[in-house]
Amino acid sequence: MGMKVLTDSAETVWKSLNGLLCVYKPADVSCNNVCKTIAYKITSELNHMNCRQPIDYVSIEGDPSKHLTVIRRPNLADHPLVVGERYHPDDVRCTWSSFLGFNTSGVLLLGLQNGTKTAFYIRMSKLMRAYRIKGKLGRATDNFYKDGKVVEKTTYKFIKRHHLDGLLASMQSAHQKKMFELCGVELQSQTAYDLAIQGPIRPADSKIPVIYGIKCVHFDSPDFIIEVHCINEYETYLKTLIHEIGIKLRSTANCTGIQCIRHSYFDLDKALLRKHWTLQSIVTNLEQCSNVINEHQNLIRQDSVTLQ
Amino acid sequence: MMADDLDELMVLVKICVKECMMYCSEWLVASGEWMTNNPSAVVSRWRAQLQVQCPRTDLMTYLSRNKLFSFIRRLSTVQNELTRETLQRSTQLTTNRLEDVGLSKDERKSVLEDCTEDISHVATYLKPTFNFAAYVNKSETLQQLVMLNVNLSLLEKNKEAVPYVLGLNFEKDVKNHVVWLSELGIDNIGWFLTKNPFIFRESLENLLVRINYMKSKNFSDSMITAIISRNPTWLMFSTQQIDERLGFFQIEFCLTGRQVRALAVQQPKLITYSKHRVKINIFAFKEEMGLNSDEVKSVLLKKPNLFMKNQIGLLKTFEYVHKDMGIPIERIVDMPEVLFCRLFRLKQRHLFLKSLGRAMYDAKKPNYVSLRTLVSGSDVNFCDNVAKSSIQTFNAFLKTL
Known part of the structure; x- marks a missing residue:
């Protein structure tokens, strides 16, 4: 299936660790923490492989007026016990292409070593992400999440599935209208029409969240799950979305979980679980991700406003 | 008296270094000069530097009024021999005095004459450095410590340990202790000394x-x-x-x-662990979790490490086991190892069992799952023996959390 690490030399593996990595970020762990863990895992495994031997220490000894001898002996200053292990977690460059909040779990794209550039291009090309957001009716909390302080309790038995579906459909259409407004064109113009026939378009601004699709995938009162396709979103925005839905349904709701299920072409199948963050799986995953990027060059270079 | 002066001056240098971290490197360079040249000149230069650069004016005035004036006067009496000896001890280098090289002050030759003596081993002192690596090829003690498998790269993270270890003399300070420790039956001397280099004190x-x-x-x-x-x-x-x-x-x-x-x-x-932390955990067990004295005692004798864990993490795990999984306190006291399990691992396994309808922790009912088997073993073993499911199903489930 993927590439298998056949070599025993740490240096070869280290040089091949470039590219994009797709991991499954657990909830209640920060992105920074994920990067650190992966850097630690990589370096600790590399240090157990065949690393570089200490270089020789060359010294010229003897009386300079008579005879000098050149002596080579092992250089203790290059010994792993003195300068530390060969690979250090700080040596690994690792960063995310799109930030996921502390409470969010799911697909997270990380750039490793030279792949940090790829991660940056992916961030700049504003790709669509899909989220599955869990909500619970009946309670409002101060931070819109389940761990916040409850500020309001309401009844929710009267809310049926079709109420939620109707509301979500109207939200989706409102966002689609906003999408054209953000392009800066007059709605009743030929330019707007030309844009509209191309299909959904991506916003120029990277700050304003835009929702392309929102639907309910599970309703079991008081719990419900909605699936959102969006761009430029952030964690608090998704939490407030649930809060707003609660209010619009004449009740209250809080968010109980956010999961990113897709980031453009990277879905849950490609994501590495926390227990699989090992050197072998990382190398395999890097290769899979580079295949995806080779197939879809528009991931890193966008030349059209339309959403792909 | 002289030694006292030196000690006091070193304390003063330490204060200066601590207070003016920005100028740290300059201080260190200055201290090297001080050892070799005229001490009073260097100290007065420090004072000048302090006045120019020190952001803490109150410190400056304090130093200049109270300490430095008296030091300059007293230091002029300190002999150069003493300072050189101190430096030799602290850097472990063989420094050469004029007499050792074969030159005496009386027979100084003209610089115009050809030099026939071997002066290749006359070298400057080592400059300030960030790690042991700069010293290790020249220091006998450090070489011996490396041979004993002491991890110097870990040692140098302890700021206090670095000057202390550099000041050690292998024959005088280290050897007897190492022999004594190995006679005591300690196998991993390297690890021991990495953890506690101060044993030689x-x-x-x-x-x-x-x-x-x-x-x-x-x-x-x-x-x-x-x-x-x-x-x-x-x-x-x-x-x-x-x-x-x-x-x-x-x-x-x-x-x-x-x-x-x-x-x-x-x-x-545990015996030498911070007593304050142990007391906090005793409080957590007794008051926050509601265990009685006998139960706390049995937990201590079964898993003493629990008393060294972070109280907040411990409470979180306990709450999940007790409230969400519904396990009574008596059962937790029976198997306190469940509190060691990382919370996310416990959650994953419990929720998976729950989704399969197998989360039964009551020993009197069918399909009973023991807490011990729940938290131990690899995921493959857990799926095979406890969940009676496949690892693929478990992995797919983990991607829904």
Whole structure:
């Protein structure tokens, strides 16, 4: 299936660790923490492989007026016990292409070593992400999440599935209208029409969240799950979305979980679980991700406003 | 008197370095100069630097008025010999005096004459450095420590340890201790010294007294070896301190002498662990979790490491096990290892069992899952033996959390 690490030399593996990595970020762990863990895992495994031997220490000894001898002996200053292990977690460059909040779990794209550039291009090309957001009716909390302080309790038995579906459909259409407004064109113009026939378009601004699709995938009162396709979103925005839905349904709701299920072409199948963050799986995953990027060059270079 | 002056000056330098971290490197360079040249000139230069650069004006005035003036006067009496000796001790380098090289002050030659003497070993002192690597090829002590498998790269993270280790002399300070420790039966001397390089501060007589104390408390030889090799800092504590710690555990948990000894062998680090942290965890067990004294005692004897865990993490795990999984306190006391399990792992396994309808922790009902098997073993073993499912199903489930 993927590439298998056949070599025993740490240096070869280290040089091949470039590219994009797709991991499954657990909830209640920060992105920074994920990067650190992966850097630690990589370096600790590399240090157990065949690393570089200490270089020789060359010294010229003897009386300079008579005879000098050149002596080579092992250089203790290059010994792993003195300068530390060969690979250090700080040596690994690792960063995310799109930030996921502390409470969010799911697909997270990380750039490793030279792949940090790829991660940056992916961030700049504003790709669509899909989220599955869990909500619970009946309670409002101060931070819109389940761990916040409850500020309001309401009844929710009267809310049926079709109420939620109707509301979500109207939200989706409102966002689609906003999408054209953000392009800066007059709605009743030929330019707007030309844009509209191309299909959904991506916003120029990277700050304003835009929702392309929102639907309910599970309703079991008081719990419900909605699936959102969006761009430029952030964690608090998704939490407030649930809060707003609660209010619009004449009740209250809080968010109980956010999961990113897709980031453009990277879905849950490609994501590495926390227990699989090992050197072998990382190398395999890097290769899979580079295949995806080779197939879809528009991931890193966008030349059209339309959403792909 | 002279030695006192030097010590006091070093303290002063330390204060300066601490207060003016920005100028740290300059101070260090200056200290190198001070050793070689005229001390009073360097000190007055420091004062000038202080006045120009020191952001803390109150410190500056304090130093200049109270300390530095008197120091300049007193330092002029300090002999150069003494300063050179101190430097030799601190950098472990062989410095050459004029006499050793074969030159005396009287027979100084003209610089125009050809130089026939060997002066290749006259070198400057090593400059300030960030790690041991700069010194290791020249220092006998460091080389011996590396051969003993001491991890110097870990040692240098402790700021206090670096100057201390550099000042050691292998033959005088280190050798006897290493021989003594290996005679005691400690195999991993390298690891021991990495954890506790300050063992050389204690004299062998003191260490022997501490071992004899343990023997007097009926610790057998094998027990003593086990304790010392697993807790390198144990020997740093005086007999009074160790006695007080052992007494604390005996009184707090109503232990018998045999139980105290078993506890010390099972987890020697707990005895010398921060008493404050242990007390906080006792509070967590008794008041926050609601265990009674006997239960706390049985937890201590089964899993003493729990008393060294972070209280907040411990409480979170306990709450999940007790409230969400619905396991009564008596069962948790029976199997306290469940509190060691990382919370996310416990959650994953419990939720998976729940989704399969197998989350049954009551021993009297069918499909019972023991807490011990729940938290132990790899995921593959867990899926095969406990969940009776496949690892693929489990992995797919994990991607829904």
